[in-house]
Every structure is written in C-alpha cells, then in structure tokens.
Amino acid sequence: MDWIQILSNSASSIISPATLAYALAALGLAVHFGFAGLLNMGIAGFMAIGAYGYAIGILTFGLPWWAAALLGLVASAVFALILGIPTLRLRGDYLAIVTIAAAEVLRLLFLTTAFDKVTGSADGLFGYHASFRASNPIPEGTYGFGPWEYREVDWWVRILGIIALILAIITVWRLMASPWGRVLKGIREDEEAVRALGKNVFGYKLTALVVGGVIAAAGGIVYALPSSVNPGVYVTSLTFFVYTALLLGGAATVFGPVIGSLIFWVLQTVLGNVLPAAVQAGYLPFMTSIQAQTLKFILVGIALMLIVIFRPQGILGNKKELTFVK
Amino acid sequence: MSSDLTAPVAREKTTGLHIGDAKPGVAKTDPIIIADGVRRTFGGLTAVDVEHLEIPRGAITALIGPNGAGKTTLFNLLTGFDKPDSGAWTFEGHSLSGVPAYKVARLGQVRTFQLTKALGLLTVLDNMKLGAKGQVGERFWQSLFPFLWRKQDHQIEERAFELLKKFKLDEKSDDFAASLSGGQRKLLEMARALMSEPRLVMLDEPMAGVNPALTQSLLEHILDLKDEGMTVLFVEHDMHMVRHIADWVVVMAEGRVVAEGDPISVMKNPEVVDAYLGAHQEIDLGVVTGRYPAADAGKNKASKESK
Structure with missing residues (x-):
C-alpha cells in the first residue's frame, strides 16, 4: 500500500471544496437543529437550491458569478419561508417528516425532464465556470506545498470557500452570543415557556430557518463552484452525512460543525483510499474493491450511531449537557 | 384552627x-x-x-x-x-x-x-434574562452589534441578580436550570x-x-x-x-x-363543601380512612399547634 499517497490525499481533503461545503451546511444545520431545536431533515434541499440557483443564474439568466451566487442565497431564503410558514407550527418529529419530503420534492423537480432546458434533468448542470474563472485575481500557475499544491483555479475556489465559512462562523457566533441567540436556545428547550415570556416564537423560528438555510445554500454553492451540479448529490443521504459531521463536532456549538466536517472528510478520504488498497494488497480477501468503497458508507453509519449513543454532545459540546436527560 | x-x-x-x-x-x-x-x-x-x-x-x-x-x-x-x-x-x-x-x-x-x-440547558441567569421585555439585542439585526445592546443587557443582569437573591437562587446563577430541584425550578x-x-x-x-x-x-x-x-x-x-x-x-x-x-x-358555602372540599376537610386523613380513631387525630393536631 502506498501510505505516502494515502496520507497526502487525506491531508489535501482538509481544505477541499467538499469539506468547506459540508462545514457551511453543517453550520447552517447547527442553527436549525443545535440552537433552535428544529429537526430539519431537508438540509440537502437547501444545498441543492444554492447550487442550482448559482448554476441556473449563470446559464439561464446570464448573470455574473457573484450575482448568481446571490440568487442562490436569495432562493434558499425564499424556500425557507415557503417551507417554514406552514410547517413551523409542527412539533419536532413532524417537522422532520415534512422537511425530508420537501427536500425530496425539490430534488425530483430538478430531476424531472419537464424543466430539462433549465435544470438539465438527470445530466445536471455544468460549464458555468467562465465568469468565475475570469474573476480570479491569482496569476496562472501551481502554488502551495506538500499535499496542498493546487492550480490557481482550485485556490480561488478554496479561498472563496474559506471566506464564506469565516463570514458564516462570525455571523453565527455573534448571533448565538446575543440575546437573540438566548431566545433561540430557550425555544429549543421549551417554546411554550418562551412564548409565555412575550417572545414571538414563530418569528424567531422562521428567522432561524432562513439564516441556517442561507448558510447551507452557501455550502451548496461552494460544492458546485469547482465542478458541476448533479441531482444525484442532493439525496437524503447527503442530509445524513451533514448530520454526522454536525453531531461529530457538537450540534450546539459554532466550531463543532467545522471540526466535524473536517474529521468526516479526512476519515472518508482515508477509508476511501485504505480500503480499496487493502483489498488489492489481499488483506480483505472476501471483498472486491467496489465493495470496499461501499464499506466506507457502512462505517459512516456505524460512526453516526456510536456518536449519538455515547457522545451526543459531540467533540466540542459541553460535557455538562450530557448529564441531563430531557 | x-x-x-x-x-x-x-x-x-x-x-x-x-x-x-x-x-x-x-x-x-x-x-x-x-x-x-x-x-x-x-x-x-x-x-x-x-x-x-x-x-x-x-x-x-x-x-x-x-x-x-x-x-x-x-x-x-x-x-x-x-x-x-x-x-x-x-x-x-x-x-x-x-x-x-x-x-x-x-x-x-x-x-x-x-x-x-x-429551560433546562440554559443557565439560571440566562433563564432570568430571557424574561426581560423590550430587549434591543433580541432583534435580529441589532443582535449582531453588541455595542447596541450590551448596556441594556448589563442592566437586565443586575435586575436578574436582585431577583435571584430574593429567591435565594443567586449562588446557582451559572448552573444549568436542569440541575435545580423541583422546588427551585418553581421559584x-x-x-x-x-x-x-x-x-x-x-x-x-x-x-x-x-x-x-x-x-x-x-x-x-x-x-x-x-x-x-x-x-x-x-x-x-x-x-x-x-x-x-x-x-x-x-x-x-x-x-x-x-x-x-x-x-x-x-x-x-355548602355548595363548595359538597362540590370540592368534602365534608371531611378539617379531619385527619387517617380518620377518614378509618386508621385512627377521631380522638387521637385531634390530640395530634393540638400538640402540633402548641409547638
């Protein structure tokens, strides 16, 4: 097995666009689930709206890349309002059912051939990079060192992704350290009690859904920036992966989702490299290398179960939170 | 009595x-x-x-x-x-x-x-501060700029401490409300x-x-x-x-x-006695259920009151 190559790939994944995208999506989900207690199972839908909004903005409306990105964010805010107004009166588990359905409806709308000209149906959308690449201030060439050696285009994607992530972290951190965040956490604990204290609970939940949704959509855009928009990505398992990253780091923390996404992707890369290599080297004789790739996802599922059972507050979560059973 | x-x-x-x-x-x-x-x-x-x-x-x-x-x-x-x-x-x-x-x-x-x-996973102090009305920092855009609400938040905190002292919860102010006893939660x-x-x-x-x-x-x-x-x-x-x-x-x-x-x-009011209080409201429960004779229950009550 080529351990150097495996280590290099794993280290490289620390700042891969996918990691940054997951970090943004998990941060958005932290606002929904960790701070507001909204069991949103449709985070993949928010990411899809961001990615499709960006691609459609460029391909169909001919917008420059930044205006298209803005379109993706606005579209996700509108989606959050449409989703939230009828459903936020529901209790936790019912909200989960509705949001999972809404994300699937959205995905199927993008997949259907009826809007093929705009959404590209099963082929997805691609070839929207001209405006984004033209805006790149970095001169042509390869930069970086060791495992982090990328071309200028790849750096431009990563830099913008990191900027978006930092902005999102500052916003969420500010919000949650403020009285606004206090109300939100109160709603997570018991919304009736907060209502009895004169707070417009519905308004807070709707705002939280929009804020988290926009951050998750930014994640979708970062995911789409370097490559293409593929409807097969925004499936329900994406929601579960983002939840895994979130719970790994700590749901009710600001940096937890970021750390969680990082660990999630590094682990994915390690497993994705090690398992097939192990099969080839004959360590896993009962398995083909395709099966080894699938084993990766089985291990992710097991990891999610173990976290929820043994460390529900995540890596960065407050240990005291574990002491109390709700 | x-x-x-x-x-x-x-x-x-x-x-x-x-x-x-x-x-x-x-x-x-x-x-x-x-x-x-x-x-x-x-x-x-x-x-x-x-x-x-x-x-x-x-x-x-x-x-x-x-x-x-x-x-x-x-x-x-x-x-x-x-x-x-x-x-x-x-x-x-x-x-x-x-x-x-x-x-x-x-x-x-x-x-x-x-x-x-x-609100279990909020501290006692945060529980209290949540009760205050008209907080600038509870509005979305204002909340992003601490200088707009910090002063008010301090005033609210002072008021919260005064009340907590009165209710003898001030030493618990940094604990999660979930760690309080049932009676303390009522307070x-x-x-x-x-x-x-x-x-x-x-x-x-x-x-x-x-x-x-x-x-x-x-x-x-x-x-x-x-x-x-x-x-x-x-x-x-x-x-x-x-x-x-x-x-x-x-x-x-x-x-x-x-x-x-x-x-x-x-x-x-006889209607109230009938509907709610019952005829035995002044009698020890033991007497109602027949476990003690009425005279003993009376003695117990008298000794309690003399203390």
Missing part, C-alpha cells in the same frame, strides 16, 4: 373588592380582567363555560375547584395559549380575544405552568416571570410538589407581589394556602363558576 395563626406575620387581607352580594359573576370595584361568555369545548366535553367573571385588581385571587373543573383551561384561554369557541375578555381595557400568547404577555399579563417549564419560573415586570401574575399550581419549608417562602413571595402593586391569580389545591393568602376565591366546577367570595365565607 386557622393557618393564619401559624404564619410568621399575618398580613392584612384586601377587602371591599366587590359590589353587591358575593355571588358567581359579581361585579368588582376595580376589575383587571373582565370575561364574558367564555366557552371552550373539547369534542363533546364542555371544559369551560364562564358567563361572567371579573378578577379584582391589586388583590390575590385564588381559583379553586376539583380536578377537571376547567381551571387550567381557563388559564390557557385568558393567556392566549388556547382559543375559546366563543366569548370575549379584556385585560386592563384591552380586548384579548384572538390575541396571541406572546402579545398577551407583552401587555403585562404573565403566567407560569402547572408542569414547571425551566426560578416565578422569578423569571417577574423579570417581565408584569401587572398580572397568573400562577398555575405554584405549590404543587414543593416541600413545606419552601412553601412558606413561596407564600411570602406571592404576598410580596401584592405589596409591590401586582395582581395575582393562582390555581391551587391546598386549601390552607388559599385561606392564608387569598383575598378573593373563585370556585369552579364542571367548567362553571359556582361560587365567589372571600376565603372564609366561600369555604363555608
């Missing part, structure tokens, strides 16, 4: 609250809540059917009645947590029909819950409600599950509320407590108001 005698300082009852005979729906000299024809049904069951009810301002009113009498439902209706089938009610002249719960609370009518709702919920500077405090069974030592201090807190100019309406099953602190008693049964009056006379 009267529990007034055992209180450290017996405080004066507020009198002269009503106009005319004390009967159900009697007019008050200065009502804070006036309800008319409030009716709520759950399927075939009429939970609340109140023709007319006035709650006197600046006094402590007890709402009593057997289980299922509709006391909590009436509470929920008056505070906007539930919607009636019909009826109208006003709070300090504002019509509250159809007004959502959070707006009712903003008007100065705050409630607590029968099953205590402490916290009441203190939190007071953070909103209400004019009417509605307490749903404030004494349920609270030990006798804490009961005494809770009673004092409730009496203090009146001294500070607040009106109190509370649901309670403990008749000694009702007699001790209530200035006015409203008795409900099967959704209706069946009697009203000052505590002493209401509890002598």
Whole structure:
C-alpha cells in the first residue's frame, strides 16, 4: 500500500471544496437543529437550491458569478419561508417528516425532464465556470506545498470557500452570543415557556430557518463552484452525512460543525483510499474493491450511531449537557 | 384552627373588592380582567363555560375547584395559549380575544405552568434574562452589534441578580436550570416571570410538589407581589394556602363558576363543601380512612399547634 499517497490525499481533503461545503451546511444545520431545536431533515434541499440557483443564474439568466451566487442565497431564503410558514407550527418529529419530503420534492423537480432546458434533468448542470474563472485575481500557475499544491483555479475556489465559512462562523457566533441567540436556545428547550415570556416564537423560528438555510445554500454553492451540479448529490443521504459531521463536532456549538466536517472528510478520504488498497494488497480477501468503497458508507453509519449513543454532545459540546436527560 | 395563626406575620387581607352580594359573576370595584361568555369545548366535553367573571385588581385571587373543573383551561384561554369557541375578555381595557400568547404577555399579563417549564440547558441567569421585555439585542439585526445592546443587557443582569437573591437562587446563577430541584425550578419560573415586570401574575399550581419549608417562602413571595402593586391569580389545591393568602376565591366546577367570595365565607358555602372540599376537610386523613380513631387525630393536631 502506498501510505505516502494515502496520507497526502487525506491531508489535501482538509481544505477541499467538499469539506468547506459540508462545514457551511453543517453550520447552517447547527442553527436549525443545535440552537433552535428544529429537526430539519431537508438540509440537502437547501444545498441543492444554492447550487442550482448559482448554476441556473449563470446559464439561464446570464448573470455574473457573484450575482448568481446571490440568487442562490436569495432562493434558499425564499424556500425557507415557503417551507417554514406552514410547517413551523409542527412539533419536532413532524417537522422532520415534512422537511425530508420537501427536500425530496425539490430534488425530483430538478430531476424531472419537464424543466430539462433549465435544470438539465438527470445530466445536471455544468460549464458555468467562465465568469468565475475570469474573476480570479491569482496569476496562472501551481502554488502551495506538500499535499496542498493546487492550480490557481482550485485556490480561488478554496479561498472563496474559506471566506464564506469565516463570514458564516462570525455571523453565527455573534448571533448565538446575543440575546437573540438566548431566545433561540430557550425555544429549543421549551417554546411554550418562551412564548409565555412575550417572545414571538414563530418569528424567531422562521428567522432561524432562513439564516441556517442561507448558510447551507452557501455550502451548496461552494460544492458546485469547482465542478458541476448533479441531482444525484442532493439525496437524503447527503442530509445524513451533514448530520454526522454536525453531531461529530457538537450540534450546539459554532466550531463543532467545522471540526466535524473536517474529521468526516479526512476519515472518508482515508477509508476511501485504505480500503480499496487493502483489498488489492489481499488483506480483505472476501471483498472486491467496489465493495470496499461501499464499506466506507457502512462505517459512516456505524460512526453516526456510536456518536449519538455515547457522545451526543459531540467533540466540542459541553460535557455538562450530557448529564441531563430531557 | 386557622393557618393564619401559624404564619410568621399575618398580613392584612384586601377587602371591599366587590359590589353587591358575593355571588358567581359579581361585579368588582376595580376589575383587571373582565370575561364574558367564555366557552371552550373539547369534542363533546364542555371544559369551560364562564358567563361572567371579573378578577379584582391589586388583590390575590385564588381559583379553586376539583380536578377537571376547567381551571387550567381557563388559564390557557385568558393567556392566549388556547382559543375559546366563543366569548370575549379584556385585560386592563384591552380586548384579548384572538390575541396571541406572546402579545398577551407583552401587555403585562404573565403566567407560569402547572408542569414547571425551566429551560433546562440554559443557565439560571440566562433563564432570568430571557424574561426581560423590550430587549434591543433580541432583534435580529441589532443582535449582531453588541455595542447596541450590551448596556441594556448589563442592566437586565443586575435586575436578574436582585431577583435571584430574593429567591435565594443567586449562588446557582451559572448552573444549568436542569440541575435545580423541583422546588427551585418553581421559584426560578416565578422569578423569571417577574423579570417581565408584569401587572398580572397568573400562577398555575405554584405549590404543587414543593416541600413545606419552601412553601412558606413561596407564600411570602406571592404576598410580596401584592405589596409591590401586582395582581395575582393562582390555581391551587391546598386549601390552607388559599385561606392564608387569598383575598378573593373563585370556585369552579364542571367548567362553571359556582361560587365567589372571600376565603372564609366561600369555604363555608355548602355548595363548595359538597362540590370540592368534602365534608371531611378539617379531619385527619387517617380518620377518614378509618386508621385512627377521631380522638387521637385531634390530640395530634393540638400538640402540633402548641409547638
């Protein structure tokens, strides 16, 4: 097995666009689930709206890349309002059912051939990079060192992704350290009690859904920036992966989702490299290398179960939170 | 025997609250809540059917009645947590029909819950600060700029500490509310409600599950509320407590108001005794169930009172 190559790939994944995208999506989900207690199972839908909004903005409306990105964010805010107004009166588990359905409806709308000209149906959308690449201030060439050696285009994607992530972290951190965040956490604990204290609970939940949704959509855009928009990505398992990253780091923390996404992707890369290599080297004789790739996802599922059972507050979560059973 | 005698300082009852005979729906000299024809049904069951009810301002009113009498439902209706089938009610002249719960609370009518709702994974101090009204930092855009709300937040914190000291919870201020005992949570919920500077405090069974030592201090807190100019309406099953602190008693049964009056006379009302108190209210439970002869129970009680 080529351990150097495996280590290099794993280290490289620390700042891969996918990691940054997951970090943004998990941060958005932290606002929904960790701070507001909204069991949103449709985070993949928010990411899809961001990615499709960006691609459609460029391909169909001919917008420059930044205006298209803005379109993706606005579209996700509108989606959050449409989703939230009828459903936020529901209790936790019912909200989960509705949001999972809404994300699937959205995905199927993008997949259907009826809007093929705009959404590209099963082929997805691609070839929207001209405006984004033209805006790149970095001169042509390869930069970086060791495992982090990328071309200028790849750096431009990563830099913008990191900027978006930092902005999102500052916003969420500010919000949650403020009285606004206090109300939100109160709603997570018991919304009736907060209502009895004169707070417009519905308004807070709707705002939280929009804020988290926009951050998750930014994640979708970062995911789409370097490559293409593929409807097969925004499936329900994406929601579960983002939840895994979130719970790994700590749901009710600001940096937890970021750390969680990082660990999630590094682990994915390690497993994705090690398992097939192990099969080839004959360590896993009962398995083909395709099966080894699938084993990766089985291990992710097991990891999610173990976290929820043994460390529900995540890596960065407050240990005291574990002491109390709700 | 009267529990007034055992209180450290017996405080004066507020009198002269009503106009005319004390009967159900009697007019008050200065009502804070006036309800008319409030009716709520759950399927075939009429939970609340109140023709007319006035709650006197600046006094402590007890709402009593057997289980299922509709006391909590009436509470929920008056505070906007539930919607009636019909009826109208006003709070300090504002019509509250159809007004959502959070707006009712903003008007100065705050409630607590029968099953205590402490916000477990918030600290005691955060619980308290949440109660304050009109916080700049609770608005979305303003919350992003701490210099806009920091000063107000400090003032709120000071007020929260004052109240916590009064309720003897100040040492717990950094603990999660989930770590408090049941009685402490009741205190916290009441203190939190007071953070909103209400004019009417509605307490749903404030004494349920609270030990006798804490009961005494809770009673004092409730009496203090009146001294500070607040009106109190509370649901309670403990008749000694009702007699001790209530200035006015409203008795409900099967959704209706069946009697009203000052505590002493209401509890002598034969209808109330029949519907709720039962004939054995002054007798030791052991006597009722036949475990002790009546004479022994009397002796026990006499020795207790002499202490």
